[in-house]
Amino acid sequence: MKSLLIKDTTTEERIEIVKTFLSSGxxxxxxxxxxxxxxxxxxxxxxxxxxxxxxSEKHAGSVRADNQNRP
Structure with a gap:
């Protein structure tokens, strides 16, 4: 796996990394x-x-993924 660090990626690559993550569900x-x-x-x-x-530090326990609606 290629490094995700800023120093190892271009702006275009970072856009694609974020798009991939966001589209993963x-x-x-x-x-x-x-x-x-x-x-x-x-x-x-x-x-x-x-x-x-x-x-994580700011929202721990306060944000739920839509597919995890457990009581």
Missing amino acids: SSDCEGIDMDDLYYDYIFGLKELADINREF
Whole structure:
């Protein structure tokens, strides 16, 4: 697997990485604009791992994927 780090990818590659992730179905979180979430990664401002960690810290337990509607 190719590195996903900003230093190892172009803007175009990062756009494709995010599109692939968003189309995988694993990103349907109610109330979250996933395109906006990954803007900083696409434009080389913040690594994916940092964005995902910050999101998890901020929203842990408060965001549900549509396909996991469990009580």
